[in-house]
Amino acid sequence: MRPPTIRDVAERAGVSKSLVSLVLRGSGQVRPEKREAVLRAARELGYRPNAAARSLSEQRTLPQALGSARAGGTPMVGVLLDDLRNPWFVDLLDGLNSLLHAGGLRMLLADARLSRRTGQDPADPLLDLGVDGLVVVGTLPEPAALGTVADRMPVVLAGTREPVPPGVDQVAGDDERGARLVTEHLIGLGHRRIAHLAGYGAVGELRRRSFEAAMRERGLADRAVVETGDMTEEGGYRAAVRLLSRPDRPTAVFAVNDITCVGALSAAGELGLRVPHDVSVVGYDNTSISRLRHLWLTTVDNAGHEVGRRAARFLLDRFERAGGEGRLHLAAPTLEIRGTTAPPS
Amino acid sequence: MRPPTIRDVAERAGVSKSLVSLVLRGSGQVRPEKREAVLRAARELGYRPNAAARSLSEQRTLPQALGSARAGGTPMVGVLLDDLRNPWFVDLLDGLNSLLHAGGLRMLLADARLSRRTGQDPADPLLDLGVDGLVVVGTLPEPAALGTVADRMPVVLAGTREPVPPGVDQVAGDDERGARLVTEHLIGLGHRRIAHLAGYGAVGELRRRSFEAAMRERGLADRAVVETGDMTEEGGYRAAVRLLSRPDRPTAVFAVNDITCVGALSAAGELGLRVPHDVSVVGYDNTSISRLRHLWLTTVDNAGHEVGRRAARFLLDRFERAGGEGRLHLAAPTLEIRGTTAPPS
Numbered sequence: 001m002r003p004p005t006i007r008d009v010a011e012r013a014g015v016s017k018s019l020v021s022l023v024l025r026g027s028g029q030v031r032p033e034k035r036e037a038v039l040r041a042a043r044e045l046g047y048r049p050n051a052a053a054r055s056l057s058e059q060r061t062l063p064q065a066l067g068s069a070r071a072g073g074t075p076m077v078g079v080l081l082d083d084l085r086n087p088w089f090v091d092l093l094d095g096l097n098s099l100l101h102a103g104g105l106r107m108l109l110a111d112a113r114l115s116r117r118t119g120q121d122p123a124d125p126l127l128d129l130g131v132d133g134l135v136v137v138g139t140l141p142e143p144a145a146l147g148t149v150a151d152r153m154p155v156v157l158a159g160t161r162e163p164v165p166p167g168v169d170q171v172a173g174d175d176e177r178g179a180r181l182v183t184e185h186l187i188g189l190g191h192r193r194i195a196h197l198a199g200y201g202a203v204g205e206l207r208r209r210s211f212e213a214a215m216r217e218r219g220l221a222d223r224a225v226v227e228t229g230d231m232t233e234e235g236g237y238r239a240a241v242r243l244l245s246r247p248d249r250p251t252a253v254f255a256v257n258d259i260t261c262v263g264a265l266s267a268a269g270e271l272g273l274r275v276p277h278d279v280s281v282v283g284y285d286n287t288s289i290s291r292l293r294h295l296w297l298t299t300v301d302n303a304g305h306e307v308g309r310r311a312a313r314f315l316l317d318r319f320e321r322a323g324g325e326g327r328l329h330l331a332a333p334t335l336e337i338r339g340t341t342a343p344p345s
Numbered sequence: 346m347r348p349p350t351i352r353d354v355a356e357r358a359g360v361s362k363s364l365v366s367l368v369l370r371g372s373g374q375v376r377p378e379k380r381e382a383v384l385r386a387a388r389e390l391g392y393r394p395n396a397a398a399r400s401l402s403e404q405r406t407l408p409q410a411l412g413s414a415r416a417g418g419t420p421m422v423g424v425l426l427d428d429l430r431n432p433w434f435v436d437l438l439d440g441l442n443s444l445l446h447a448g449g450l451r452m453l454l455a456d457a458r459l460s461r462r463t464g465q466d467p468a469d470p471l472l473d474l475g476v477d478g479l480v481v482v483g484t485l486p487e488p489a490a491l492g493t494v495a496d497r498m499p500v501v502l503a504g505t506r507e508p509v510p511p512g513v514d515q516v517a518g519d520d521e522r523g524a525r526l527v528t529e530h531l532i533g534l535g536h537r538r539i540a541h542l543a544g545y546g547a548v549g550e551l552r553r554r555s556f557e558a559a560m561r562e563r564g565l566a567d568r569a570v571v572e573t574g575d576m577t578e579e580g581g582y583r584a585a586v587r588l589l590s591r592p593d594r595p596t597a598v599f600a601v602n603d604i605t606c607v608g609a610l611s612a613a614g615e616l617g618l619r620v621p622h623d624v625s626v627v628g629y630d631n632t633s634i635s636r637l638r639h640l641w642l643t644t645v646d647n648a649g650h651e652v653g654r655r656a657a658r659f660l661l662d663r664f665e666r667a668g669g670e671g672r673l674h675l676a677a678p679t680l681e682i683r684g685t686t687a688p689p690s
Contacts, residue, residue: 266637
């Protein structure tokens with residue numbers, strides 16, 4: 001019995017070989033019925049994409065040693081998530097998974113918040129298992145610690161902009177561009193007194209500075225207000241209550257993330273202000289919360305899928321050619337205009 | 346240099362040994378400053394809880410072989426999550442992690458949805474790595490497949506009520522009791538025409554049947570309405586639009602989960618009905634979404650932390666004594682009365 005090939009899968013599913021290939025790469029371009037048929041055929045035949053064959057067909061060679069230290073022999077990537085409670089990283093994981101899978105790699109996750117609660121080093125469970133590479137998703141308290149890991153295996157930081165040790169790649173949304181999109185959208189609607197509910201860390205800093213720069217360029221520096229929150233709903237609520245109770249109340253509020261924006265929405269409601277009639281609010285991250293019909297926040301889509309795919313690409317590159325300087329890729333964000341922004345009344 | 350002991354950690358943190366022990370077990374009874382001080386001291390000293398010592402002190406002995414097959418030698422539990430996009434399992438993971446950590450075990454996660462998208466068997470990455478036990482969190486499409494895994498290692502199904510193969514333990518919230526709490530709360534407020542937005546699977550079935558039984562017992566069988574949704578916001582919205590447009594509109598809606606309830610909230614809003622003045626709505630799961638101040642849903646807390654701890658307990662038991670019949674533990678849910686329920690107007 002020879003193992004099933006991609007041709008067998010295509011025949012059984014009644015589609016072309018290139019379509020099978022597209023599906024197995026996790027492409028979003030394939031119709032659901034076709035995708036389902038291909039996956040079913042692959043399952044029924046017990047077809048497994050072969051990392052070596054796949055990388056040859058892409059003119060890449062994964063080091064043969066990869067994954068060989070472990071029982072299964074499958075190359076494995078560890079993904080460290082900052083906090084499962086806020087699922088901002090779902091699209092990023094989708095993108096990451098699709099490309100890693102196409103490269104014949106598997107993905108395991110660890111939750112950094114849970115590890116910290118019990119005083120463990122978050123990356124330890126993954127490293128103990130001998131993963132072949134590490135993707136860190138979101139802000140880490142001590143990114144410098146990744147330096148020693150990066151000496152042993154490829155490390156990519158995704159979805160955040162913290163300073164990284166040498167040799168670590170970084171992929172994130174372009175926060176400066178995103179914050180500028182929001183600020184210009186609000187100014188374009190006619191808003192002048194605009195507030196920013198700021199956050200912390202490199203991401204918080206970039207978004208705030210870009211907001212201030214965009215206001216300054218339009219001659220609105222003296223109409224810009226910044227209140228600092230803690231990137232939680234409660235913090236957003238409290239900062240927004242302060243802001244919206246001022247005599248010179250802003251007519252628009254740009255929050256550093258969606259969850260802060262939801263806090264601002266509640267503050268507006270409690271103060272009897274209608275959104276967007278009396279005050280416009282904007283979030284950031286295009287999380288599932290922002291898409292709830294009941295909230296329907298205008299927000300920034302951080303191109304999470306692209307960030308994830310690019311992180312996977314960087315990792316696969318490093319499997320081929322270890323060493324070299326760390327690279328930075330910024331994905332272009334887009335504005336999602338929904339129900340919480342309108343011209344000032 | 347002898348390795349640091351729990352006494353060293355206690356001295357450095359300026360607390361008692363038993364407090365250190367409490368913190369390392371993930372107890373919620375410790376003040377945050379104390380917890381922080383203990384974890385800092387443990388980190389600075391490089392203290393690592395010792396599985397053997399810890400289990401001795403608890404009069405348990407983890408099989409010495411556990412984890413010995415791997416490089417690090419640390420026993421490892423794989424946790425398979427059904428869908429990271431809906432973080433209903435956060436408390437469950439917290440509970441699971443606290444007890445596993447106290448037992449000297451580490452925890453790695455895999456996302457079943459991502460695996461299915463690329464046609465992989467969701468448990469494979471964990472099994473390939475040679476985890477020592479498996480916790481499956483949430484509904485799996487083919488729970489029967491766990492039977493072969495359970496022949497090789499302890500398997501616990503947590504947070505769901507699907508039929509399980511022999512030898513697999515199961516821990517979940519008591520859905521019948523939870524649905525009864527909701528129904529009796531609504532009847533107690535004076536509601537008579539009560540609708541249920543039902544879901545699917547074992548959990549959906551148990552909640553619906555318990556709602557119907559509670560209505561029947563109060564002589565309200567003919568006032569009970571059931572609409573079936575798909576456990577998504579969109580499904581909840583559409584079902585609620587149908588329900589709330591009826592001439593004999595129900596005065597209260599009990600949704601199978603929080604996200605469905607949020608859909609119902611939007612439907613009420615679009616139909617010009619105020620919540621809870623014109624219609625009461627109740628969710629299920631006490632997710633972070635239900636706690637958003639802007640939504641503030643009355644909902645059922647599924648005792649997730651207890652479910653997680655009990656799942657860990659079952660797993661640790663099976664490490665000691667392999668084999669034996671599968672056990673079932675149901676945790677008692679509680680009702681969280683918030684802003685979306687009131688007497689009918």
